[in-house]
Amino acid sequence: xxxxxxxxxxxxxxxxxxxxxxxxxxxxxxxxxxxxxxxxxxxxxxxxxxxxxxxxxxxxxxxxxxxxxxxxxxxxxxxxxxxxxxxxxxxxxxxxxxxxxxxxxxxxxxxxxxxxxxxxxxxxxxxxxxxxxxxxxxxxxxxxxxxxxxxxxxxxxxxxxxxxxxxxxxxxxxxxxxxxxxxxxxxxxxxxxxxxxxxxxxxxxxxxxxxxxxxxxxxxxxxxxxxxxxxxxxxxxxxxxxxxxxxxxxxxxxxxxxxxxxxxxxxxxxxxxxxxxxxxxxxxxxxxxxxxxxxxxxxxxxxxxxxxxxxxxxxxxxxxxxxxxxxxxxxxxxxxxxxxxxxxxxxxxxxxxxxxxxxx
Amino acid sequence: xxxxxxxxxxxxxxxxxxxxxxxxxxxxxxxxxxxxxxxxxxxxxxxxxxxxxxxxxxxxxxxxxxxxxxxxxxxxxxxxxxxxxxxxxxxxxxxxxxxxxxxxxxxxxxxxxxxxxxxxxxxxxxxxxxxxxxxxxxxxxxxxxxxxxxxxxxxxxxxxxxxxxxxxxxxxxxxxxxxxxxxxxxxxxxxxxxxxxxxxxxxxxxxxxxxxxxxxxxxxxxxxxxxxxxxxxxxxxxxxxxxxxxxxxxxxxxxxxxxxxxxxxxxxxxxxxxxxxxxxxxxxxxxxxxxxxxxxxxxxxxxxxxxxxxxxxxxxxxxxxxxxxxxxxxxxxxxxxxxxxxxxxxxxxxxxxxxxxxxxxxxxxxxxxxxxxxxxxxxxxxxxxxxxxxxxxxxxxxxxxxxxxxxxxxxxxxxxxxxxxxxxxxxxxxxxxxxxxxxxxxxxxxxxxxxxxxxxxxxxxxxxxxxxxxxxxxxxxxxxxxxxxxxxxxxxxxxxxxxxxxxx
Numbered sequence: 001x002x003x004x005x006x007x008x009x010x011x012x013x014x015x016x017x018x019x020x021x022x023x024x025x026x027x028x029x030x031x032x033x034x035x036x037x038x039x040x041x042x043x044x045x046x047x048x049x050x051x052x053x054x055x056x057x058x059x060x061x062x063x064x065x066x067x068x069x070x071x072x073x074x075x076x077x078x079x080x081x082x083x084x085x086x087x088x089x090x091x092x093x094x095x096x097x098x099x100x101x102x103x104x105x106x107x108x109x110x111x112x113x114x115x116x117x118x119x120x121x122x123x124x125x126x127x128x129x130x131x132x133x134x135x136x137x138x139x140x141x142x143x144x145x146x147x148x149x150x151x152x153x154x155x156x157x158x159x160x161x162x163x164x165x166x167x168x169x170x171x172x173x174x175x176x177x178x179x180x181x182x183x184x185x186x187x188x189x190x191x192x193x194x195x196x197x198x199x200x201x202x203x204x205x206x207x208x209x210x211x212x213x214x215x216x217x218x219x220x221x222x223x224x225x226x227x228x229x230x231x232x233x234x235x236x237x238x239x240x241x242x243x244x245x246x247x248x249x250x251x252x253x254x255x256x257x258x259x260x261x262x263x264x265x266x267x268x269x270x271x272x273x274x275x276x277x278x279x280x281x282x283x284x285x286x287x288x289x290x291x292x293x294x295x296x297x298x299x300x301x302x303x304x305x306x307x308x309x310x311x312x313x314x315x316x317x318x319x320x321x322x323x324x325x326x327x328x329x330x331x332x333x334x335x336x337x338x339x340x341x342x343x344x345x346x347x348x349x350x351x352x353x354x355x356x357x358x359x360x
Numbered sequence: 361x362x363x364x365x366x367x368x369x370x371x372x373x374x375x376x377x378x379x380x381x382x383x384x385x386x387x388x389x390x391x392x393x394x395x396x397x398x399x400x401x402x403x404x405x406x407x408x409x410x411x412x413x414x415x416x417x418x419x420x421x422x423x424x425x426x427x428x429x430x431x432x433x434x435x436x437x438x439x440x441x442x443x444x445x446x447x448x449x450x451x452x453x454x455x456x457x458x459x460x461x462x463x464x465x466x467x468x469x470x471x472x473x474x475x476x477x478x479x480x481x482x483x484x485x486x487x488x489x490x491x492x493x494x495x496x497x498x499x500x501x502x503x504x505x506x507x508x509x510x511x512x513x514x515x516x517x518x519x520x521x522x523x524x525x526x527x528x529x530x531x532x533x534x535x536x537x538x539x540x541x542x543x544x545x546x547x548x549x550x551x552x553x554x555x556x557x558x559x560x561x562x563x564x565x566x567x568x569x570x571x572x573x574x575x576x577x578x579x580x581x582x583x584x585x586x587x588x589x590x591x592x593x594x595x596x597x598x599x600x601x602x603x604x605x606x607x608x609x610x611x612x613x614x615x616x617x618x619x620x621x622x623x624x625x626x627x628x629x630x631x632x633x634x635x636x637x638x639x640x641x642x643x644x645x646x647x648x649x650x651x652x653x654x655x656x657x658x659x660x661x662x663x664x665x666x667x668x669x670x671x672x673x674x675x676x677x678x679x680x681x682x683x684x685x686x687x688x689x690x691x692x693x694x695x696x697x698x699x700x701x702x703x704x705x706x707x708x709x710x711x712x713x714x715x716x717x718x719x720x721x722x723x724x725x726x727x728x729x730x731x732x733x734x735x736x737x738x739x740x741x742x743x744x745x746x747x748x749x750x751x752x753x754x755x756x757x758x759x760x761x762x763x764x765x766x767x768x769x770x771x772x773x774x775x776x777x778x779x780x781x782x783x784x785x786x787x788x789x790x791x792x793x794x795x796x797x798x799x800x801x802x803x804x805x806x807x808x809x810x811x812x813x814x815x816x817x818x819x820x821x822x823x824x825x826x827x828x829x830x831x832x833x834x835x836x837x838x839x840x841x842x843x844x845x846x847x848x849x850x851x852x853x854x855x856x857x858x859x860x861x862x863x864x
Binding site: 209210211212214215217218221222224225226227228229230231232289290 | 723
């Protein structure tokens, strides 16, 4: 009896383990578990000064930019088996464009806005979209390799941003501009969490309600077949890059709002790498095709959880990347096909041994 | 010199997992002859060459080469090259970014006393070598500046200079134009005079009769015979390749339904695509099944791709139900009521990681547009009905299509097009690699669709299949539509039409 029960439990566990989302979730929980042992205070959430305060909130808040970028990056990787490495620089350009248009060209600090705030923010996001159009044209029309095509804006966008801001940090000392990256008065939850949720929602609805998800996967798996059955492959690839650019624009505005300024040299620095890593941690194949948006988002928060954990443990900022790298290696290795087949073979071997003994 | 044997392969067998690729195959190459190696796709030509040059190991048989007392076994292509067996492939494997001279002497560059490359000597030797072979190029130019034909000749020149006794040309002419081909032939004849034995793999009958002395035919991995070109008329060659004995060909009564409808569904005038298919005329009536026949590489696939708009036609007009159709991309053709089942199932048909359901609804979805998503319930209904109607063997409708067998995958793609209720359906080799039972099923389905008013273009390498289903056949040869057969169709008539030339 008990062995039967045990078998059912094992069977259930096996099914859970086989689920697509299992590994990304498992890794996130593993990172959080380390905190449970090392610093139990990690999970406490308090209200201070009328806003939520705690490490978990911090992860959700600080992870926003990576999560937003990961959404766009997932689509780009799925459709073109290539990465958009310009997103970090595009973030910076969007922030600069937004701040420049709000403050006016050449102004380094302002209390009053030159144009309505919403226009500046939309302009910044649109700037991201334009960068997406540029990348998308290079990849889909001119058939340049994604890495090379996006390398152009990777180098140029940040410099263009600096040019827009007249080579200085433009401060927007206008209270509502801080809302997006911090708190709206009276609301205890960081605003960036809402922004992230909004972006995820919009893209998720786009994928669910239209056939875009199916198209993206078809093009990513077999571009030639997709064309022959009536999908405009290059248009779909183009669209994914535009969405990715818009996501970078939104992330740039959030990052800018946090520091109520446009710091061209530091906004979004190396974020493209975190975004790509988030997609990988989410169990998505870099070879394109089938994708899992939720996995990428979990991957994004896993990266932030690692960073926050290290800070909580008092690892110095200089050494943090080393520890981060070690954890990332472990997670990626765990999801590697080599490991997976090794595990599968092990369990197969176990079964065949059982059969042999039965046969004997 | 004439009859001195250079190379023999005897009783060679080679098994791949599940398939016997070569079964007791022999070939004899003499000095100073051009020997054609013929056979349809999958006959074992490439495998035989790969076994000879050490790409694949073989299980039985022996290879003897002039100058070696013992039978030889090549383990790597380099070993084969050292013994004087060199292969030049259709895709030239030289370095396009290096100069012609560098390509000729790569890996064996003449050195100066100090150990540097002696450029002057290398260029001089290259010039002399190419002059001897009547190839007129500037050896200091990078190779990519020259046409594919010249590149191929450079590859051959390199082989010749490396003291090659047996030269293997694996479909060298597939991507060359007529002028380039004739240049290549001059070079081949030149080498023949020098006593080099050449094995020439090609699909083009004309070329075999233009340069070759002997022909070895393979069929389904078996040796079908060795003939001199003189004793082998075209018709007999085609019959041997396809495995039909000319004498006891049964005339099979076409069971295809006669179309009694005169409404023309599709009409093409002067349609052509540069480099793949010469301008052709074509028409098909409502409810008619028309076959397109010809050997592999004859332009069958290219013709239907042009009709479908997969390759954008550069000349001519296409009328669909009386209206001019200018298809920029396949989606335009689909919207006007066409469907196309491509011959390369893996590369052009399947979206392998997606489920059976998704693969079935894709074309209909694409026609509806991205914003009009088919409701999931409708998708389930469509998938289930076609799984039942076509007897698709799949665990569930959500099983990835890559897990299905070849025949069932083909049915999934067929279902994809039936979903869209096309007026004009093109089936390019739908029955390749499918078991007999499913083949018959396919033929019955084709006739059923036709009786319901669908116009179908059917391509198959098996002539019987087409005889059973088609009312008319277009004959393709060397990238050109050379004629049509209607009325009485027998295997003999069709085969002689495919072979063409002066016979009969």
